[in-house]
Amino acid sequence: MAQSDGAVQARLVRAGLDLLAEEGVEALSLREIARRAGVSHGAPRRYFPTHRALLAAIAAEGYRELGRRVAEAVGDPAGPDPSARLLALGRLYLEFARTNRGMFELMFRHDLLRGNGIGLREASRPLFEVLVELVARARPERDGAPPPAVAAGALWANLHGIAQLWQWGSLQMTVGTGEVEPLLRAAIDAHLGPPVPAETAARRH
Structure with missing residues (x-):
């Protein structure tokens, strides 16, 4: 019996x-994916208009999985103690990068995913919105502070850099530590300042 288009996709x-997961981003050729899926070499083109479209569909699964894990670790971003929730999100992000190296690379390889039409923005946006909400509630209020989205973007860039440099072994060598936790805490403190008391954060919501 012939499979539906959705089943083949x-x-x-x-x-x-x-x-x-086994071989990394560079192994993701259409030919090898088709072989593993048990379809003809030309079959992927019938279900995905371009190679990038298939790669984007794979990357979207990574965003969904990361989103599920964030939801479990953080819970309601509007809940109490946003600083603790932000720290939990940072830990999870670094752990995801460590244990899903190929997926972590693909998710941010926009040179490979550009123009795919699959909706990666929609897949990734909820994660960033959680980060923005936590940043808005966790940081001290001060004149001239950047908008929460800007601060969240800067923190995200910092966390991503830690994740990447840690994978390469650069931070362990230069900082002289085998623990990533101090780097995570330093990044959050550098961008947000000292934690906001829980009762103050609650009044902001």
């Missing part, structure tokens, strides 16, 4: 996910 994405 899912098989191709699943094959890509497995290949990515």
